[in-house]
Amino acid sequence: MLLTLALLSAIAPLATDMYLPGLPALGDDLSTSTSTVQLTLTTFMAGLGVGQLIVGPLSDGWGRRTLLLGGTVLFAISGLLCAIAPSAGVLIAARLLQGFSGGAAIVLARAVIADRAKGDVAAKLFSIMMIIGGVAPVLAPLAGGALLGPIGWRGIFWVLAGAGVVMVLGVLALIPETLEPERRHTGGLGALAHNVRYVVGNRRFVGYALTFMFGFGALFSYISASPFVVQDVLGLTPGQFSIVFGVNSIGIVLGSIVNTRLIGRFHARQLLSFGVLLLLVAGVALTLEVTVGGTHRAVVLPLLFAVTTAIGFIMGNATALGQSEVPNAAGTGSALMGAGQFGLAAVVSPLVGGAATGMATSILVCAAIAVLALFTLTRPGRADTSAETFADEAPAPAEA
Numbered sequence: 001m002l003l004t005l006a007l008l009s010a011i012a013p014l015a016t017d018m019y020l021p022g023l024p025a026l027g028d029d030l031s032t033s034t035s036t037v038q039l040t041l042t043t044f045m046a047g048l049g050v051g052q053l054i055v056g057p058l059s060d061g062w063g064r065r066t067l068l069l070g071g072t073v074l075f076a077i078s079g080l081l082c083a084i085a086p087s088a089g090v091l092i093a094a095r096l097l098q099g100f101s102g103g104a105a106i107v108l109a110r111a112v113i114a115d116r117a118k119g120d121v122a123a124k125l126f127s128i129m130m131i132i133g134g135v136a137p138v139l140a141p142l143a144g145g146a147l148l149g150p151i152g153w154r155g156i157f158w159v160l161a162g163a164g165v166v167m168v169l170g171v172l173a174l175i176p177e178t179l180e181p182e183r184r185h186t187g188g189l190g191a192l193a194h195n196v197r198y199v200v201g202n203r204r205f206v207g208y209a210l211t212f213m214f215g216f217g218a219l220f221s222y223i224s225a226s227p228f229v230v231q232d233v234l235g236l237t238p239g240q241f242s243i244v245f246g247v248n249s250i251g252i253v254l255g256s257i258v259n260t261r262l263i264g265r266f267h268a269r270q271l272l273s274f275g276v277l278l279l280l281v282a283g284v285a286l287t288l289e290v291t292v293g294g295t296h297r298a299v300v301l302p303l304l305f306a307v308t309t310a311i312g313f314i315m316g317n318a319t320a321l322g323q324s325e326v327p328n329a330a331g332t333g334s335a336l337m338g339a340g341q342f343g344l345a346a347v348v349s350p351l352v353g354g355a356a357t358g359m360a361t362s363i364l365v366c367a368a369i370a371v372l373a374l375f376t377l378t379r380p381g382r383a384d385t386s387a388e389t390f391a392d393e394a395p396a397p398a399e400a
Helices: 002-017 020-029 034-062 065-084 088-116 119-174 188-200 203-233 238-262 268-293 297-324 327-352 356-377
Strands: none
Touching (some): 002 065, 002 088, 002 119, 020 034, 034 065, 034 188, 034 327, 065 088, 065 119, 088 297, 119 297, 188 203, 203 238, 203 297, 203 327, 203 356, 238 268, 238 297, 268 297, 297 327, 297 356, 327 356
């Protein structure tokens, strides 16, 4: 079940990165401009955010499994539409649909875990999901590059459609309904608005959500600027950049593995604190290096690895701790965290540019906000220290 949920969460990087090597060929085949081709990525990211915002709150009233089945079926259909798209306009629309359904899969996978586990147990489960999902950004571009020659960019979308079918089968076979009818919220838009107020009115949830969002913002600052910094500033080749990117992606997985092993010995909030402080220290050192230190490879590259490793201690723990604060509206909480995550990424990307100073400054600012949010808006308490098991029966929520 956990493996299936991890694959559902990994579908976004797969659908984002696998077709990137085929973008030039895609533009030639559809006789369209580079900017139009890039819209296929922009609309996908927009769909991810909108899908989470809509489906997450809906699942608090309708349940998880039906929406999860619908989302995975829609993902498979949208992959098929991308594969047979006769024009750029159709492809852009299909990518928006694909992003929406991928966002539904992401938000519901997190909500299922939040339904079944709390505290340190949830943090461990989210970290395991990150380990599995963290491999996707490493393998997706490599798989896309390997598949592009034999099957072309349309074939890559056929593969993604097949992955959607696998997800449908996984949900049917392995994912039960985790939100019992007595725990659901009814009342249409009024209940939805109540859930949103309930979630955003929880100060501790907001603190963990901001920590999660700005931790990802620091990561995306690196992702969006690193191709230019590593190649144009540090002078490495495209092949060497691929190696650097892969190694740093392994840093996320390594951080998540260590985090998973340490949960139980240390509380999830302690490990989250370590992660944000490591991110802040790396951001300060990186900013000093690119502004006054001379931007040396031997300094910049290890610091970037420290940045990505810190993310392995942040994302899973912040998600688990934030979700534990809003057990009566886990879908809404997951949706707001996910939408904020991708919304911040969309803002950060154009601001960073391709300069080393822009990348380092953005990482530092995001790290500082994450630290501020964690240590000012959250305090250890009873909700943080619960360690309920990933059991078949979730405890009934308190009355709203």
